[in-house]
Amino acid sequence: MIHPALLRLIGALAFAALRKFGQICRKPTGLIFVVFILGCFGFGVAPSILIAFHPDQSEMASSVRRLQPVLPIMLSLVFFGLILTDSGRGMLELRPPELQFILAGPFTSTQILSYRLITVALALLPLFCVGSVVLRPHVARWDACLVGVVLTFATMIMLAFHYTLIKPRLTSGMIACFRWGIITSTFVLMLESVFVFRQHLSNFEFDQFVQAIAATWSGRILGAPFYPFVQTAIASDTLKLLQYASISCGILGLTTCSCYLFSSGFAELAVEGVARRQQRLESLRRGSSGMAKSGRERKARFSLPALPYMSGLGPVAWLSLTSAWRRTGKLLIGLTIASLMASLGLSVYVTVFPEVIPNVVRLFVSWGAFGVAAYVGVLVAMGTSGGLTAPPRTLTWYYLLPISPYAIAIGATAGSTATLFAVQCVLQIPAIALTTQPWFDAVSILLLGLVFALILSSVISFVSVTTGIRPMPQGTPDVFQGARVLVFMMLVGLALVPPLLFAFGTAATTAALFGVRQAAFAIGGAVGAAIWLPAIWWYSGLQFRQRELQIAE
Amino acid sequence: MIDVQRFVKRYGDFTAVKGVTFSVPAGKVAALVGPNGAGKTTTIRSMCGILRPTNGTITIAGFDLARETLQAKHRLAYVPDDPPLFESLTVFEHLRFIASSFRLRQWESDGERWLQLFDLAEKRDTLASELSRGMRQKVAIVCAYLRQPDVLLLDEPMTGLDPPSIRHLKETIRQQADRGATVLLSSHLLSLVDDLSDHLVLIRRGEVLYSGDLAEARREYGGERGSLEDVFFHLTGQPETVDQES
Numbered sequence: 125m126i127h128p129a130l131l132r133l134i135g136a137l138a139f140a141a142l143r144k145f146g147q148i149c150r151k152p153t154g155l156i157f158v159v160f161i162l163g164c165f166g167f168g169v170a171p172s173i174l175i176a177f178h179p180d181q182s183e184m185a186s187s188v189r190r191l192q193p194v195l196p197i198m199l200s201l202v203f204f205g206l207i208l209t210d211s212g213r214g215m216l217e218l219r220p221p222e223l224q225f226i227l228a229g230p231f232t233s234t235q236i237l238s239y240r241l242i243t244v245a246l247a248l249l250p251l252f253c254v255g256s257v258v259l260r261p262h263v264a265r266w267d268a269c270l271v272g273v274v275l276t277f278a279t280m281i282m283l284a285f286h287y288t289l290i291k292p293r294l295t296s297g298m299i300a301c302f303r304w305g306i307i308t309s310t311f312v313l314m315l316e317s318v319f320v321f322r323q324h325l326s327n328f329e330f331d332q333f334v335q336a337i338a339a340t341w342s343g344r345i346l347g348a349p350f351y352p353f354v355q356t357a358i359a360s361d362t363l364k365l366l367q368y369a370s371i372s373c374g375i376l377g378l379t380t381c382s383c384y385l386f387s388s389g390f391a392e393l394a395v396e397g398v399a400r401r402q403q404r405l406e407s408l409r410r411g412s413s414g415m416a417k418s419g420r421e422r423k424a425r426f427s428l429p430a431l432p433y434m435s436g437l438g439p440v441a442w443l444s445l446t447s448a449w450r451r452t453g454k455l456l457i458g459l460t461i462a463s464l465m466a467s468l469g470l471s472v473y474v475t476v477f478p479e480v481i482p483n484v485v486r487l488f489v490s491w492g493a494f495g496v497a498a499y500v501g502v503l504v505a506m507g508t509s510g511g512l513t514a515p516p517r518t519l520t521w522y523y524l525l526p527i528s529p530y531a532i533a534i535g536a537t538a539g540s541t542a543t544l545f546a547v548q549c550v551l552q553i554p555a556i557a558l559t560t561q562p563w564f565d566a567v568s569i570l571l572l573g574l575v576f577a578l579i580l581s582s583v584i585s586f587v588s589v590t591t592g593i594r595p596m597p598q599g600t601p602d603v604f605q606g607a608r609v610l611v612f613m614m615l616v617g618l619a620l621v622p623p624l625l626f627a628f629g630t631a632a633t634t635a636a637l638f639g640v641r642q643a644a645f646a647i648g649g650a651v652g653a654a655i656w657l658p659a660i661w662w663y664s665g666l667q668f669r670q671r672e673l674q675i676a677e
Numbered sequence: 678m679i680d681v682q683r684f685v686k687r688y689g690d691f692t693a694v695k696g697v698t699f700s701v702p703a704g705k706v707a708a709l710v711g712p713n714g715a716g717k718t719t720t721i722r723s724m725c726g727i728l729r730p731t732n733g734t735i736t737i738a739g740f741d742l743a744r745e746t747l748q749a750k751h752r753l754a755y756v757p758d759d760p761p762l763f764e765s766l767t768v769f770e771h772l773r774f775i776a777s778s779f780r781l782r783q784w785e786s787d788g789e790r791w792l793q794l795f796d797l798a799e800k801r802d803t804l805a806s807e808l809s810r811g812m813r814q815k816v817a818i819v820c821a822y823l824r825q826p827d828v829l830l831l832d833e834p835m836t837g838l839d840p841p842s843i844r845h846l847k848e849t850i851r852q853q854a855d856r857g858a859t860v861l862l863s864s865h866l867l868s869l870v871d872d873l874s875d876h877l878v879l880i881r882r883g884e885v886l887y888s889g890d891l892a893e894a895r896r897e898y899g900g901e902r903g904s905l906e907d908v909f910f911h912l913t914g915q916p917e918t919v920d921q922e923s
Contacts, residue, residue, distance in 0.1 A: 450765035
């Protein structure tokens with residue numbers, strides 16, 4: 125089933141990973157990093173452990189337990205997601221060195237498939253153990269939960285693998301039918317759920333509603349495959365655990381055997397996967413986002429008009445805006461149009477039916493929109509790497525420009541600021557249409573949102589240039605990328621504290637001086653936050669000039 | 678011209694470049710050669726301001742890089758090994774960005790000519806993310822040429838280029854030197870830079886072994902063939918090492 129050489133390789137790779145971890149721990153910065161990650165992990169798991177040992181744990185965890193009837197359906201939907209996104213293909217991918225040493229080695233497809241399955245299992249097993257600890261307060265027994273979680277996700281992964289392995293044997297029509305079948309069954313489930321919801325609307329009881337969904341025809345059919353797995357995880361006595369675990373093991377075994385039966389094309393699929401991964405790695409090393417090239421050559425005939433020079437700020441801002449435009453421009457235009465249409469619709473709606481939406485909602489809707497836009501803005505800003513958050517190789521361009529580093533620091537934030545401005549406008553304009561506040565007050569909250577966008581993009585640049593960490597993973601992917609993103613988010617949060625505290629202070633002062641109204645609070649806050657901008661840009665520029673680029677060879 | 682005086686670059690305890698001194702006059706093509714780990718890329722990156730020297734001075738076209746940074750950068754162009762491009766910009770937009778950053782006027786016709794010469798005219802509106810390694814290299818070279826710099830630093834510029842492009846590159850490097858630019862060319866492909874260079878800077882383990890006229894180096898160290906390769910092996914003493922091992 126598996127070649128002894130491949131087993132030895134797995135052992136050597138596991139040992140190498142431990143050795144790398146040891147090397148990281150030996151450096152002070154690495155040790156701080158590991159302690160931070162362990163701290164985050166501890167804080168994540170601690171509540172579950174505390175609840176598990178709390179005397180009233182059954183009460184505390186009951187809210188999640190109430191979802192148990194629909195868990196099999198939810199697992200089916202997760203599986204549908206894996207199929208629709210072709211996730212099995214990604215999980216089958218081997219790394220480029222494995223092309224040379226394994227795919228080109230004296231191994232059969234079955235042996236290579238076994239190697240891949242074992243490596244996937246080894247990588248995911250710790251995650252499943254942590255998952256079972258997190259779920260502990262919501263189940264009767266931890267051991268049953270661990271067995272249930274392992275069997276559930278192992279089966280799900282094997283099914284996704286299976287789909288990937290048989291896909292080349294299916295015609296495009298059959299694949300389309302399969303995908304449409306998944307979409308249709310999900311749609312039917314949604315329709316039945318809406319119908320059930322309407323039935324329970326007059327006397328709503330969450331437990332009854334959940335059970336009613338589980339009892340629908342589509343719910344029963346979709347939930348059936350994962351029913352034994354959920355029963356394994358929540359089993360309270362050993363007999364029940366053994367009974368459902370045996371059924372689950374049988375399903376997993378059948379799926380695994382079927383995978384091996386269809387494993388003849390695995391090597392070809394793995395080679396394709398290696399090629400895709402190689403392309404992504406090359407793209408990352410070049411300083412790009414790691415997207416594999418599309419089949420069709422992409423061209424762009426429209427360019428943004430050039431900006432005036434303005435001590436070099438213009439060209440840098442133009443570059444940043446063009447990059448942002450190419451990345452998110454079409455999406456934001458679509459969202460802006462949708463936002464304007466929603467605003468128009470809401471204006472008409474509240475004019476015709478003024479009593480439907482409560483006044484208190486309409487009074488504070490702009491602040492709600494500001495909060496949502498700020499949250500979405502943080503996610504969007506963290507997800508895009510432009511300006512000074514670009515990979516070090518790309519930053520080479522900025523280092524070569526005969527432009528002051530301060531102009532570069534300001535201009536480079538233009539792209540992400542424009543994107544965040546658009547997010548604020550998209551979410552706040554419908555709120556302006558809905559609110560009962562005077563226009564001036566609502567627009568001043570939008571102004572506060574725009575200043576927040578500017579502060580956020582500047583702070584992200586500032587943290588990147590000061591620490592050298594990037595919001596998006598850079599370079600050849602490794603196991604610590606997620607942790608680095610967490611550290612980056614924490615640093616951005618810390619860096620935002622002084623401007624936001626100051627903004628609160630100025631907002632309160634302005635409101636005290638000019639009367640407690642929302643406009644005074646918003647404008648005061650915007651001014652208080654904006655005061656920090658020159659200092660942030662100046663220090664970013666200074667750091668940009670002083671910090672050397674660490675370009676990997 | 679390029680003037681490097683007692684340039685030292687340290688990374689923590691490790692000294693990558695140990696007090697290098699050399700100069701390349703205007704109108705010359707200098708080959709910066711050396712074995713792997715000699716400090717070539719560190720030297721070039723320090724010369725264009727990406728890295729800061731630990732010690733010493735670097736003068737680019739008469740401007741001290743540390744004190745008159747912007748003036749020096751105005752006169753300098755650098756083409757790195759495997760150049761990064763902005764993936765969401767088209768080829769022509771890269772030229773536009775360079776033109777606006779360096780405040781070039783009437784650059785469009787020059788830009789089109791360079792694109793034509795390097796077979797990039799068809800890729801004018803193609804996004805950089807869609808370009809192959811060689812194409813990216815050519816875009817970076819065109820961006821450098823567009824500015825007509827006084828000093829041109831090329832780090833392994835021929836890697837990834839096809840034979841016609843290598844020929845065009847060699848011809849144009851010579852043209853740049855003929856119009857008075859100083860060209861410093863780092864490459865491992867000695868045979869490719871042999872006929873192009875008229876000046877040699879040979880470094881090993883962060884120290885200059887030879888800096889001066891290439892013809893003189895050929896006469897002195899080139900043996901019967903007088904090739905750059907022979908000069909390289911003579912000065913670095915590598916064949917002797919091989920002999921000793923064998």
